[in-house]
Amino acid sequence: MFGFTEEEEMFCREVRRFAQRELAPFAKQRAKTENPYPIELRRKMAKLGLFGITLPVEYGGQGPGGYVKLGIAFEEIGAADINAPNPSSSLVAGQYIVLYGDKEMSREWLPGLIKGEKVGCLAVTEPECGSDAAAIRTRAKKEGQYYVLSGEKTSITGGADADIAVVFAKTDPAAGPMEVTAFLVPLDSASIKRTVFSDTGWMPMRRASIFFDDVRIPEKYRLGEEGRGFLYLMKHFDYLRVTLCIWVLGAARTSIEEAISYAKQRNAFGRPISTFEGVAFKIAEHATRLEACRLLCYRALWLKDQNLQHTKEAAMYKWLGPRVAVEAIHDALLIHGHYGYSTDCALEQRLRDAIGFEIADGTAEIQKLVIARQILGKGYAP
Ligand SMILES: Cc1cc2nc3c(=O)[nH]c(=O)nc-3n(C[C@H](O)[C@H](O)[C@H](O)COP(=O)(O)OP(=O)(O)OC[C@H]3O[C@@H](n4cnc5c(N)ncnc54)[C@H](O)[C@@H]3O)c2cc1C
Known part of the structure; x- marks a missing residue:
């Protein structure tokens, strides 16, 4: 997979427009509060179909598949507001109901989850x-x-x-x-x-x-x-780990974009700081690493859409992606100098948020165990 389909491109533009208009302007202010996001915002996200991807059409969902689309939604929302309501827990609950519950359960819970009314x-x-x-x-x-x-x-x-x-x-x-x-x-x-x-x-x-x-x-x-709950869980964890990764990569993308515009307008020693290799190469390196991780994530979601195994790939991106994102946000903060260290700037908050992604859904060490066991085989791995 080397590009989005036309439909995915359109969806990407639509979610980006929504996220930049409805989420980005209030992200910094909301991140400081412990209040949950207003239900109205969840309803708006639901109208874009964000809580119904992969869930059955008869309950208001988008139908099976669409994991690349899910990745697009997560990247754009993460880019606008790293703390926005994350549809993944509601989606997983919905998928569990569809796969392992009965019709009555689906009728009772799915419409509410898909409309963003229930969490x-x-x-x-x-x-x-x-x-x-x-x-x-x-x-x-x-x-x-x-x-x-x-x-x-x-x-x-x-x-x-x-x-x-x-x-x-x-x-x-x-x-x-x-x-x-x-x-x-x-x-x-x-x-x-x-x-x-x-x-x-x-x-x-x-x-x-x-x-x-x-x-x-x-x-x-x-x-x-x-006694089979874990087997079910493992099936869901693979794609969940990738979506979590792509969310934080979105936030890191925004941070590097902010570093780029700051570096172009901030002068030191009589010239924009972007003209110093020490600054420009940092930006070039992070842009490269972020793009590499992003493509890997979309490949894993594409594998999921083809019903192909992607456990090892998901574990690889789950440890690498959040680490790469944290390092990018950290350097974006440093490029902002003393201002980056202030709570007026969103970067210190985004850095704190991004670290959470290194732990949630399994730490780097646990992902490496999964990878090592697949690569080395039973009896030769830790
Ligand atoms: C922001 C956030 C959101 C979360 N959301 C959810 C959620 O919605 N639902 C949910 O159920 N949980 C959630 N969690 C919990 C998360 O899944 C666990 O924190 C994570 O799996 C690690 O478990 P632990 O915190 O008990 O650490 P521990 O298991 O105690 O590990 C502590 C340290 O030891 C290391 N370690 C442990 N075992 C090994 C080993 N065999 N080899 C090498 N190193 C090892 C770990 O990597 C880690 O660094 C969330 C956590 C965070 C931070």
Whole structure:
């Protein structure tokens, strides 16, 4: 894949226009608050179809496929506002419902998720385990036609405000490490409490801990078979990691664009600082690295659209992309000199936000384990 189709080009222009008009002008101001984004903004994003990509047309979605399109949307939104409502958690919740839930569940939840009226989140991480996700302790005990859910999920993006969560739990404490079950859990129960994180970045995304205190869930809210939740999760993680990467690459692209215009108008020693190789080469290097990562991400999404395996590729871009983005934003800040270090300039905030992408959905070390196991083979990898 060396270019977008005409339809993808048009979509790109449309999302860029929207994101530059509706998101970019308020991004810096919103990043400072811990308030969730206004519902009106989510509705506008939904009108562009951003919450319905890959989801069935009968519920208002765009139909199956379209992962390259999803990447385009994420790149343009990330470029305008790194903290904008990220459709990925709602999308994954929607996909889980379609693939592993029943028709009634789809009718109940999909229209709201696709219109941006309802928000989903993905609850895997627990206080005692993140990278070692198989070690989760949250328990779903079967009692007649119900499961009783107890445990704590933590670090959940959007967890403070989400309406539903895809929660991973063990139905049997003696179950093997991979025998985890997924549930769709409406978060309006009185037996569910939430606390919001005080975060370094991502503030409007309202990362939260969610406490389940014997929450009764009808059996029909189990997603797929008992003990297979992890297998389902791994299938989704691959493309999710790529979209996360492309979002932060968008933010880095904007940062380098800002560095370029600043370097052209800022003078030192009687000439624009862009005319010093020390500045110009930095910009050239970051532009190259960002473009390389961006193309790799689109290749992985293209593989996903062709139903081809892309686990190794997704892991490669998930560790490299956010690192390259963080370094680009850091240098963009340095090119802005003392002004870059001030909170008047968006770069310090974008740098803090970008670091979150290095951790979310799995750290660099975990991605390298995935890659090493594929490249070296079982028995020869760490
Ligand atoms: C901004 C943000 C958003 C997030 N959103 C969500 C969400 O929506 N839902 C959700 O469920 N979770 C979410 N998370 C949690 C995230 O998935 C975990 O933080 C991540 O998987 C790492 O787990 P941990 O924090 O427990 O670190 P740990 O697993 O404790 O790891 C700590 C350090 O040890 C290293 N390490 C661990 N094991 C190994 C190993 N085998 N080899 C080498 N190094 C190792 C790690 O790389 C890391 O540097 C989010 C996190 C952040 C920061």
